Amino acid sequence: MFTDTGLTSDAQPAGSIQRNDRLRSLRSSLRPGQQEIADWQGGRLAVSAVPGAGKSTGMAVAAALAIARHQLHSRHQLIVVTFTRSAAANIKAKIRNHLKELALPQGGFVVHTLHGLAWAIARSYPELSGLNPDAVLVTPNQGHRLIRTSVEQWLGTNPTMYQRLLEGKQFDGEETERLRRQSVLRTEVLPDLAATVIREAKSSGLMPQDLRKHTANDEYSILAIAAGLYEQYQGQLKARNLIDYDEMILGALRVLEYANDRDSLHETPKNRWQAQVFAVFEDEAQDSSPLQTKLLEILSADPTDASAQNLVRVGDPNQAINSTFTPADPVFFRNFCQTCAAEDRLAEMNQAGRSSTAIINAANFVLTWINRNYGKPSDSTTPTEAPFRPQAIHPVATNDPQKNANPAPEGLGLELHTPDDVYQTVEMIGQRAIALFHHDPNTTAAVLVRTNEQGRFVARELSRWYDEKVNVFEVGQRDRQSHIPGEILSLLQFLDRPHSPDYLKAALSVLVGRRLIPNQDLNALVLFPEQFLYPSPLDPPQAATVQQSSRYCTNLLRARLELPLYQLIPFLAYTLDYDQTELATADKLSERIMQQTQQSSLGAMLEVLTEIVNSERFEPVEAEDDDRYSRPAQITVITMHKAKGLDWDYVFLPFLHENMIPGSLYVPPLMQFLGDFTLSEVARSQIRAIVHDYALPDTEEAWERAGYLKTAEEFRLLYVAMTRAKRLLWMSAANQAPFSWNKPENIDARKPCPVIPALKERFPLSVIGGSDENDNVEF
């Protein structure tokens, strides 16, 4: 007989009865939707969860129950896949704790990110994956040498197509104009096209030859250009022993799809992996590309029946916010949910305990309103979906296990403000947060912004007005850790040429920035580097601050002489007083450089590092179990993207203007000679059509579709942002705001995001004070 935990209950020894009790109490700590995952016994299951439903909590308990129920161990395991390393660390800790409570060994599961899993598979069979385990991983952007060289090589071999691009919409043969167009094509249009299509096509599993099979009705044969650029890029990767993230997934698939025709008696790598894997649980499934899903489907399949998969995919299609820069179209997860629903294998987690009901009502209203008003692009013939899956958030039942679920609101719970301008906006946020912290210092608050420039503006204005009164933590600046390669480069350049005033000044600026030496007139110090570094007895005596700075620099130079090259970057990182995660990122940087230079010379290190700084997105090591984002009485300033998965008592959403949310696609004036579209967006839409098996759109249709995808994603981002709030959701669109956030001082009249007037109409009590010029101004 089976109990609700799925374990047999007859004739059990005392230990196992005790464990069964624990399993039962673990299961009953879940709310109904979560229990559906916990009760999974095998097969495919889709779980569509609303924000705050407790996906990770539910999945961690379900994992522990599955490990107990099926007696999993290190040779027959549950694989848990999540999107980021910090999410992986988080869920791992939760599952471990449950297993400890159940007195079960820890070997029954592993947690991976998708790429970590793919790399483990690809690396285990290098001859089948075609990937060299020593290859260097790069994340090139459009300025990277790989992309630039691919463009140059393509130009050399495709003069006719290039000529057609140069002619553009029209061309009168004027020489300066020709030169200008050449430069724009070489340095902007083609690198942008290459970077976009390579990522889009490759992560959808399309090779250059697949793109060539399709011809769209467009004047430039954009897909053929894309295929050519992509082919050059693949050649470059191979020649230089580099790989990118998509290569890992493709390599893993090559391993798993290898068919052992010649010797069917021997098991294939696929069989071996499948025997090892009991089931796959995937979190954030809305963010996976079709190729990543295919990988998980193969791994979770029964070795004798590919259609029988032990696969649980948990996600929220309404929080898909990566689809405009990856092919992770939310359509894929929605389709998975639909197929599972037809088989009665869809669980919907509709209850969420995070927010006050006023906030839930606002989020539900916004979702429905947007679907009604932006359901379909006008005149579109391409099949398309509304921005959101219709799924309302419901408050939890009164007996819910979560303490203080659906907490009482702060004031009205929802506030809609119309400040005069963006400066007044930040002033209001500061005042409000200080008052709230004064009332209860144990509460948390965040300002969620659309761009890093907005984040910098908010942090700067907050510190200008309230520096002494409140602690501000700007995530963008500290967390991107993008400063690390740049700072290390400045110090290494100084070590290479200490007598260069420019390098000395850059190194000193880094030291000042890290508050290791006092701020002073650096120009005076670097006039005579020799005298500053090694003053002779005849030189005028140095001030104490200068002496301190000089000592720092000479210590660095001594280390250069005494340490082997591979220890140099870790030493510099240590000297710069980096914290734990920054040190780990610096170590990763050091390893990467050593791998590429074989520790040959400082010059070689500098060359590689310069390239990383100029044209790569070097991925930092993420902090595990980090509480820095939600410390009590701190205002966290963070982008909406980065805020996904987090929550705060009070959430401030300023600058909700139409030109940002939803915004619109933009053709830079420089590129307008080609037409009213960008080649990269058109190519992206065309590749999506290939992946989804739609008719290939022409230029105009492709551009319109790209715009629609962007609009839908911006609105989902707003929904993610709104659903981060527990007790107060403070939203505003100022009457006056900048067009470009690089110049926030140039403000003028700006329309609010269309959601704002709709919210004001639906929730009039939440409209707080102030003149609402937006309602009267003619735009």
Ligand SMILES: Nc1ncnc2c1ncn2[C@@H]1O[C@H](COP(=O)(O)OP(=O)(O)OP(=O)(O)O)[C@@H](O)[C@H]1O
């Ligand atoms: N069964 C439960 N008992 C107690 N607390 C719970 C339970 N389920 C969830 N919670 C709490 O609810 C909060 C939200 O849970 P979680 O972060 O797992 O939600 P989520 O679905 O991943 O949210 P989102 O999708 O919006 O990021 C957490 O603080 C978690 O501890």
